Structures are given as structure tokens and as C-alpha cells.
Amino acid sequence: MTARYDAIVLGAGAAGLMCAARAGQRGRRVLVLEKAEKPGKKILISGGGRCNFTNLGAGPENYLSQNPHFAKSALARYTARDFLALVERHGIAWHEKTLGQLFCDGSARQIVDMLLDECARGPVDIRCGETVEKVEHGDGFTVRTASGAFGADALVIATGGPSIPKMGATGFAYDLARRFGLKLVEPRPALVPLTLGGEEVLFREISGISAPVIARAGKASFPEAALFTHRGLSGPAILQASSYWKPGDPVLIDFLSDHGEDWLLEAKRQSPRTTLRALLRDALPARLADILADRLGIDSALGNAPDKALQAAQQRLKRWEFRPNGTEGFAKAEVTVGGISTAELSSKTMAAKKVPGLYAIGEAVDVTGWLGGYNFQWAWASGVAAGEAL
Structure with a gap:
């Protein structure tokens, strides 16, 4: 026998839980199916365990x-301030680091617990350890797992992208989108370290x-920090x-x-006996x-170096060119660029047009934020948009 709900949400991550909570509080009977043993696994590891939950x-x-x-x-309809208000209503202490990034003072577990509490305010059934075996579409949607069959008039794809596969991430969302005839924008790793080869290997x-x-x-x-690694380049600026x-x-x-554009020529005039290496x-x-x-190959005192050579060194230090030979891939990517094409969806409700x-x-979805809480804010906003439309 098929258990019936108003909506089925596939994925108990940030977007899925937010969507389920908002729909449940509107009186919708919602089933959330999550293949991991616990909800919010990516939330728990984010921000060094403190969850960079949004950006102002x-x-x-x-x-x-x-x-x-x-x-x-x-x-525009669900802002960082809106999510911050929710965090404060739940008594979660927070702090701002740099560039508008907000973190929990305590643990990312607080954000997961908050989302679960919000889901509990409505008829939301969250089932973990459920691997989807089949999705059928006829009179509504039927989702089959080892536990049985579940039916609903609405189905929400909230299973994320393939970044961080060790957390169980896959391309399931894309497979399902293709099944329903939705176009994809070619997915690629984002917020990911870059690898170097050739002569640039010496930077290792x-x-x-x-x-x-x-x-x-x-x-x-x-403008942030860059980090040299044994494989190439990383750090916030590079990601x-x-x-x-x-x-x-x-x-x-x-x-x-x-430094100004002519800092090296000025240094030559003021301290002709110093070297580029010392500066x-x-x-x-x-x-x-x-x-x-x-x-750069300028070993002499600046006073003995031609202005033309110093100008070239200045320009190179301001625009040092690295030619990465690739990235460290989805295994090290924090998020994915690309995904289900926005041309297929309503920007107001996140519903598939076809x-x-x-x-x-x-x-x-093919919407990818910067590092620093932006991707969580998209999860909250898109989840609310769909939750209010269900």
C-alpha cells in the first residue's frame, strides 16, 4: 500500500529541511527522504563545525x-536578515567573522536542531537511511525505497550536487532531472583547489x-589569502x-x-643599495x-638595476600568471557550478515549468554562491520559495 503525502522532499540537507519546514507550517503533510543515517550531514561539517550559516x-x-x-x-523574498531572525528566535548565539560571514558561537549542530524543530511544528515526517530505488510519475509522484512506496502530488529535488562524495554526494539530482526531461548545465567543481604542473611545480x-x-x-x-599546497593553489582567494x-x-x-604601481622605482630612489629579495x-x-x-632574476642592488627591468618586475608581481592544469575535482570541491538549468524552473516557486x-x-540548481555563507543563503531562500508554493 502506498503511503500518501502532500509533498515528498528528496534530501534532508539545508534546502530540503527548510522547504519541508515552511510547507509543514502551512499545513502540508510532508515526507522527507534522506539516504544518510542522519539529516544535515553537510551542515554539520561546514564552517569548521560552526556553520557559516549566511552572509549579511x-x-x-x-x-x-x-x-x-x-x-x-x-x-529578495527571504534574506540573510530573515534567516538571522530565525536563528535568534531559537536562541542560537552567533558572531560575524570577516566580510559579513556569520557563524554559530557553538556548534553547527544547533542549526540542524533548529531546522528539525521547525519541521516538528508541522506534519513533517523525516526518514533517514532511505535510498530511493525508483521514482514514478503518473497520478502525482510515487517514490519507492526498500521501506515501501510513498505517493504525493508534489516532489522536491533537494539532493544537492556531486561535491564532497565522501559525504555521500552523488549526481542523483541530475539523473532525476533527465528522467523528467529537464535540461542541465554541465556540472563542474567549484570552490575547489587548483593544481599546477610544468615549471610551476617548484611552488610546491x-x-x-x-x-x-x-x-x-x-x-x-x-582579495583574500592564497595558500600554496603540495598540489598547487588553495586558500579563500583561490577557492x-x-x-x-x-x-x-x-x-x-x-x-x-x-603597494603602488611604481613602488619598486621609488624604492630604488630611496634605498638604492637594497635588493628586491630584501624588499x-x-x-x-x-x-x-x-x-x-x-x-624575477634581479639579484643586484636596486641602484644597479635598469628601470625597465624593475618596471617589468613590478608588473609581474601585480599580475603574476599561473596556468593551472586542473582542479582537485569534486572530491575537494565545496560546491558545484551548473546543475538543473534555471530555464526549466520558475524563479518565484522553483517549480519545473514542464x-x-x-x-x-x-x-x-544552476545557482552557485561565493565562499562565505552564500550557498547556505541560497539553500534557505530557494527552500522557502518552494515551501511556500507547495
Whole structure:
């Protein structure tokens, strides 16, 4: 016998739980099916275990999508301040780090518990350890698991993308979207470390060294820390740039963003006996300074170096070109760029235009936020949009 509900939500992550809570509080009977043994697994590991649950500056400009306007409606109707108000109603202490990033003072478990409490305010049934075996579409939707068959007029795809497969992430959302004839934007890893090869392998010698930089990929630039690793480049600035990087393109690093364009020529006039290596060691970690100085090849005192050579060194330090040979893939990616095409969905309700009763939310959709709480805010906003439409 098929158990009946008003809606079935596939996935008990951030978007799925938010959607279920909002729909349940509107009186809808909601079933949430989650293949993991516990809900909110990705929430629990986020932000170093403290959950960077939103960003005060979250707006459409902080998201990547083939349709940059798609996220506007949901983000405008459920803002970071709205989610913060919910956090405060539940008595969760929080703090702001940098750049509008909000974290729990305690544990990410508080956010999961809050979402479960919100779900408990309505007729929401959450079942974990349930692997979907089959989804049928006829008179509504029927979802079959080892536990039995469940039916509903509405089905919400909230199973995320393939990033962090060790947490159980898969491309299930995409397989289901194809099953219903929805187009996909080719998924690729985002917020992911970049790998280096060729002559740039020598930077692996300074694995573990980080420095504040401006990283640029395409038209995007991010002033945060870059970290050199045994495989290439990481750190917040690089992770941000990786979402905009395309294979074959360079990533440009400004190692001295707080220095003027002619700082080296001015140093030559003021301290002609000093060396480029010494100046770089004053501004950057010593091992990084040494490797940059070696690559620039100016070993003499600045007073003995031609202005043209110093100008070229200045320009290179402001736009140091790395040519990544790839990324560390979905295994190390925090999120996924691409997914279910926004052209297939209503920006107001997240409903599929061609399949009545079908919805897609969160990371499953081709909307990807920056590092720093933006992806959680999209999960909350898209979850609320669908939850209010169910």
C-alpha cells in the first residue's frame, strides 16, 4: 500500500529541511527522504563545525548561473536578515567573522536542531537511511525505497550536487532531472583547489605558505589569502577564483596589492643599495619572497638595476600568471557550478515549468554562491520559495 503525502522532499540537507519546514507550517503533510543515517550531514561539517550559516551581504551578484537574474526573486523574498531572525528566535548565539560571514558561537549542530524543530511544528515526517530505488510519475509522484512506496502530488529535488562524495554526494539530482526531461548545465567543481604542473611545480616547495593576495579569474577578483599546497593553489582567494576559472585560462595573482604601481622605482630612489629579495621579504613570507625573487632574476642592488627591468618586475608581481592544469575535482570541491538549468524552473516557486508538481532547490540548481555563507543563503531562500508554493 502506498503511503500518501502532500509533498515528498528528496534530501534532508539545508534546502530540503527548510522547504519541508515552511510547507509543514502551512499545513502540508510532508515526507522527507534522506539516504544518510542522519539529516544535515553537510551542515554539520561546514564552517569548521560552526556553520557559516549566511552572509549579511548576500545578493544576486554573489552567485554564478547561466541566468544571473534567476536568483533575484528568492533572495529578495527571504534574506540573510530573515534567516538571522530565525536563528535568534531559537536562541542560537552567533558572531560575524570577516566580510559579513556569520557563524554559530557553538556548534553547527544547533542549526540542524533548529531546522528539525521547525519541521516538528508541522506534519513533517523525516526518514533517514532511505535510498530511493525508483521514482514514478503518473497520478502525482510515487517514490519507492526498500521501506515501501510513498505517493504525493508534489516532489522536491533537494539532493544537492556531486561535491564532497565522501559525504555521500552523488549526481542523483541530475539523473532525476533527465528522467523528467529537464535540461542541465554541465556540472563542474567549484570552490575547489587548483593544481599546477610544468615549471610551476617548484611552488610546491613552499607548501603550507599563505599570503594575502588578490586572485583574478576571468572578470572576477577576490582579495583574500592564497595558500600554496603540495598540489598547487588553495586558500579563500583561490577557492573563490576557481568558480570562475576555465581550463586553459590563467589565474592572475597580485602579491603586493597594498603597494603602488611604481613602488619598486621609488624604492630604488630611496634605498638604492637594497635588493628586491630584501624588499619582498619585508612584504611576504620569506620562502615565498625567495622563490619570487629567483623567478624575477634581479639579484643586484636596486641602484644597479635598469628601470625597465624593475618596471617589468613590478608588473609581474601585480599580475603574476599561473596556468593551472586542473582542479582537485569534486572530491575537494565545496560546491558545484551548473546543475538543473534555471530555464526549466520558475524563479518565484522553483517549480519545473514542464512537469506540474516537480520542484528543484538548493545546490541541485544552476545557482552557485561565493565562499562565505552564500550557498547556505541560497539553500534557505530557494527552500522557502518552494515551501511556500507547495
